[in-house]
Amino acid sequence: MLSIDRSIIDAIVAHARRDHPDEACGVVAGPVGGDTPTRHIPMENAARSMTFYEFDSMEQLRVWREMDDRDEEPVVIYHSHTATEAYPSRTDISFAGEPGAHYLLVSTREPDTEEIRSFRIVDGVVAEEPVEIVDAAVDPNAVQSYMFGQSPATVDYECSGR
Amino acid sequence: MAIEVRIPTILRSYTGGAKVVEGSGDTLADLLTDLDSRHAGLRGRLVTDAGALHRFVNVYVNDEDVRFLGALDAKLNDGDSVTILPAVAGGAFGFAAAAAIASHAVSARATAAAR
Incomplete structure (x- = not known):
């Protein structure tokens, strides 16, 4: 299963929409061995092709x-x-050369909805896997600071541990 | 004479899991032959039966893509660092047509770079 933060999925979809009708491509890096995508890196499509x-x-x-x-690896391509x-x-x-990566595909053929699917591709064998989109982990202390009347946009880590 | 070669995950089965190996050779072709003598099968994943560098890999000498340095004829010097990465490519198109376009794009860029 691919577990990925909603903000990263949103950024990938935005990239795909931006480059439509050309294909968009990129990587989400994460710590080695962690299987957690954390850093979105949009890449140029050198082929600039549909x-x-x-x-x-x-x-x-x-x-x-x-x-x-x-100390990162390409967790998602x-x-x-x-x-x-x-x-x-x-x-x-044919090209899939990162056996440890989740190959994420986004279809932008429908203007209003995206189809998002993830696959493992190892030695030419494709296996689809579920995608779990996770809403940003909310720090309970951040919630606490919100409850004390701070602006919702401000996360006050000073409250940690209280 | 030693040249450091960085091996991608997908080819580490040929190097006993090693991420970096050493080899020698005056050209990339010589280096791959030398590596294959200790890591049998590695060369076959990088070079086609026709004797050309495979489309599915990128090979760099120091900071340059070898496609712009003469591919397998690229000259090597002691202390050079060679990096092998799986090429990341694909798309909705059929493979044969895509490969034809891609090789055309590479040769077009090589021509542009040579000017």
């Missing part, structure tokens, strides 16, 4: 090195299909 996407090789080197330096369903194509399967 039916193909490709990371720019130099941008990929920079981003992969950065993940390495931060996403792209959009803009006229077809959110299911891996033969091309997607």
Whole structure:
């Protein structure tokens, strides 16, 4: 199962909508071994195509090195299909080279709704998995500060531990 | 003469799990032959039967994509660092057409870079 924060999903969908009708692509990095996507990195689609996407090789080197330096790995690799369903194509399967990643597909073929699905692709075998969209974990202390009449937009961590 | 080679997760089954290995060679082709003598099968994942660098991988010498350095003929020097990454690509299109377009895009960029 892929468990992912709603704010990240929203950012991925916004990226896919922004680049529609071209395919959009990117990565969500997370700590090595944690299987938790935390850092959204929209990537350029070097192919700039409605039916193909490709990371720019130099941008990929920079981003992969950065993940390495931060002890992160690509937890999610996403792209959009803009006229077809959110299911891996033969091309997607041929290229899938990160056996540990969740391959997230977003279809933007419908203007008002998005289809979001996630897959593991290992040795050419596709396995769909459930996607759990998690609303941002609310720090109980942050809630406490909200209850004391602070602006809801302000999170007062000073209250921690009280 | 040692060249450091960084191996991606998907190919570490050939290196006993090692993330970094060392090899030697005057060109990328020589280096891959040298690596294959100790990590049998690795070369076959990087080079096609026709003897070209595979579409599914990106290989870099230091900070350069080898596709812009002559691919397998790219010259190597002692102390160079070679990085191998799985290419991230795909899309809704059929594979054969996509591969044709992609190789065209790479050669177009290589031509542009050479100018």
